Amino acid sequence: xxxxxxIVQYQTKEYGCIKVxxxxxLERRGITRNRLRTLTGTKYDVIDRYYKGVxxxxxxxDFLAKVCYVLDCEVSDLLEYQRPEHK
Numbered sequence: 408x409x410x411x412x413x414i415v416q417y418q419t420k421e422y423g424c425i426k427v428x429x430x431x432x433l434e435r436r437g438i439t440r441n442r443l444r445t446l447t448g449t450k451y452d453v454i455d456r457y458y459k460g461v462x463x464x465x466x467x468x469d470f471l472a473k474v475c476y477v478l479d480c481e482v483s484d485l486l487e488y489q490r491p492e493h494k
Contacts, residue, residue, distance in 0.1 A: 423491045427460040429474070432484055447473040457485075 433443065440454045447454075449470055456462050457470070471482055478484075 421491050423489050425466075426487045426489050427457050427463055428485055428487055429454075429457045430460070432478060432480060433458070436478065438478070443474070443477070446477040449473060 433440070440451065440458055443449070443454055444451050447470070453467070453470060466486070471485060474480070474485060475482060
C-alpha cells in the first residue's frame, strides 16, 4: 500500500486539479457554444459552465461523450490533469 499517496489529509493545491479545455477546442475548430448546443442537444448553461471551466466539480460523462462524438475528439482533448506546484 505504500506505493499509493493518501489524499485524505491533502488540500487541492497539494494534489492538483483537472483543467477543462472545451473553450480551447471550440475556438480551434471555429465552433460557437450555440452551435455545440444545437449539435449535442445540451442546455446552453451546461455548455457555458464547461466552456468557462467554473463550477465543474463533477464530470458529466454523458455530456463529455456527446462532445467527443460531435467534435470527433478524445476526452483527453477536453480534460487535462494539472500537477500541483511544489513548494
